[in-house]
Amino acid sequence: xxxxxxxxxxxxxxxxxxxxxxxxxxxxxxxxxxxxxxxxxxxxxxxxxxxxxxxxxxxxxxxxxxxxxxxxxxxxxxxxxxxxxxxxxxxxxxxxxxxxxxxxxxxxxxxxxxxxxxxxxxxxxxxxxxxxxxxxxxxxxxxxxxxxxxxxxxxxxxxxxxxx
Amino acid sequence: xxxxxxxxxxxxxxxxxxxxxxxxxxxxxxxxxxxxxxxxxxxxxxxxxxxxxxxxxxxxxxxxxxxxxxxxxxxxxxxxxxxxxxxxxxxxxxxxxxxxxxxxxxxxxxxxxxxxxxxxxxxxxxxxxxxxxxxxxxxxxxxxxxxxxxxxxxxxxxxxxxxx
DNA sequence: CTTGGAATGTCAACAAGGCTGACGTACTGT
DNA sequence: ACAGTACGTCAGCCTTGTTGACATTCCAAG
Numbered sequence: 001x002x003x004x005x006x007x008x009x010x011x012x013x014x015x016x017x018x019x020x021x022x023x024x025x026x027x028x029x030x031x032x033x034x035x036x037x038x039x040x041x042x043x044x045x046x047x048x049x050x051x052x053x054x055x056x057x058x059x060x061x062x063x064x065x066x067x068x069x070x071x072x073x074x075x076x077x078x079x080x081x082x083x084x085x086x087x088x089x090x091x092x093x094x095x096x097x098x099x100x101x102x103x104x105x106x107x108x109x110x111x112x113x114x115x116x117x118x119x120x121x122x123x124x125x126x127x128x129x130x131x132x133x134x135x136x137x138x139x140x141x142x143x144x145x146x147x148x149x150x151x152x153x154x155x156x157x158x159x160x161x162x163x164x
Numbered sequence: 165x166x167x168x169x170x171x172x173x174x175x176x177x178x179x180x181x182x183x184x185x186x187x188x189x190x191x192x193x194x195x196x197x198x199x200x201x202x203x204x205x206x207x208x209x210x211x212x213x214x215x216x217x218x219x220x221x222x223x224x225x226x227x228x229x230x231x232x233x234x235x236x237x238x239x240x241x242x243x244x245x246x247x248x249x250x251x252x253x254x255x256x257x258x259x260x261x262x263x264x265x266x267x268x269x270x271x272x273x274x275x276x277x278x279x280x281x282x283x284x285x286x287x288x289x290x291x292x293x294x295x296x297x298x299x300x301x302x303x304x305x306x307x308x309x310x311x312x313x314x315x316x317x318x319x320x321x322x323x324x325x326x327x328x
Numbered sequence: 329c330t331t332g333g334a335a336t337g338t339c340a341a342c343a344a345g346g347c348t349g350a351c352g353t354a355c356t357g358t
Numbered sequence: 359a360c361a362g363t364a365c366g367t368c369a370g371c372c373t374t375g376t377t378g379a380c381a382t383t384c385c386a387a388g
Contacts, residue, residue, distance in 0.1 A: 128310035139303025144191035146292035
């Protein structure tokens with residue numbers, strides 16, 4: 001894939017890049033629009049969505065682990081987790097091996113919300129993928145991955161792995 | 165490295181879509197990281213960046229027009245504009261045709277900041293584009309455009325048109 | 329010409345969700 | 359025993375979203 005086969009390797013004018021920047025801006029808004037609507041009705045915010053999403057991906061994850069993935073402070077995350085636990089969407093279990101740790105799980109209710117949010121977001125993603133075609137999707141993913149910070153790319157790849 | 169490039173057609177499993185969602189999340193963070201650092205030093209935020217960016221793209225635009233592009237309330241935008249005007253980065257001129265309107269322009273100082281932010285963001289975008297290759301970039305843009313809301317796509321395309 | 333309504337922009341106040349700092353508690357490993 | 363780690367929490371700040379109230383300006387109907 002790293003072989004450009006000549007072609008127009010260099011069409012990286014500032015104008016092209018600016019368009020990419022704006023596309024990213026508008027697309028991200030579309031990307032979050034559907035979940036945001038659902039969240040609003042429950043008086044939750046995007047922060048709750050992120051927490052629920054990653055707890056679902058990695059059941060039993062610790063608070064500290066989640067902190068690294070989300071890139072926020074523990075105070076900030078804790079505020080969100082507190083409401084999710086109080087509302088019975090997330091369960092926090094004291095670690096067996098290390099009792100200082102809290103392992104986080106979605107309850108059935110939590111899974112239901114996650115599914116609802118996920119479905120909405122996937123629907124848009126699926127529509128976009130269909131419209132653009134498989135090859136475009138491969139390119140899309142490559143550029144996104146190249147755009148991440150190195151340490152985030154590690155997190156991202158860790159989440160993609162089948163299982164350890 | 166284990167990136168599927170092109171071959172398989174219908175791989176729109178929920179798992180694949182979930183990966184796309186996460187890639188979008190992490191990539192957007194990388195995307196805004198560099199400007200955020202610059203902004204922080206000046207005690208501005210992302211909102212200032214967006215305003216400066218789009219005023220630069222469309223000099224003389226009205227507040228209302230900017231509102232539509234940015235998708236926030238006028239009160240929210242106004243707060244940001246007020247500080248930018250107070251700091252001498254943006255100039256607001258009363259409309260000649262319609263005196264209710266305010267036309268917005270970047271001052272020299274404003275243009276300097278815009279260039280600084282833009283350079284940082286473009287550098288990352290350029291690096292990602294280089295790494296992924298021209299074909300990936302085309303796919304990237306296609307998927308992003310398909311992911312926008314319809315009305316935002318209009319704004320996006322309007323901004324891509326040659327100058328008026 | 330007047331007047332009411334629409335459009336535009338400003339000010340005030342509030343909420344969500346970031347942040348830092350400080351501190352308490354429970355546990356771990358040396 | 360003790361230093362360090364993991365987590366929770368309180369207090370307070372900032373940015374940036376929101377609504378509500380209001381001033382100005384324009385325009386069109388009476």
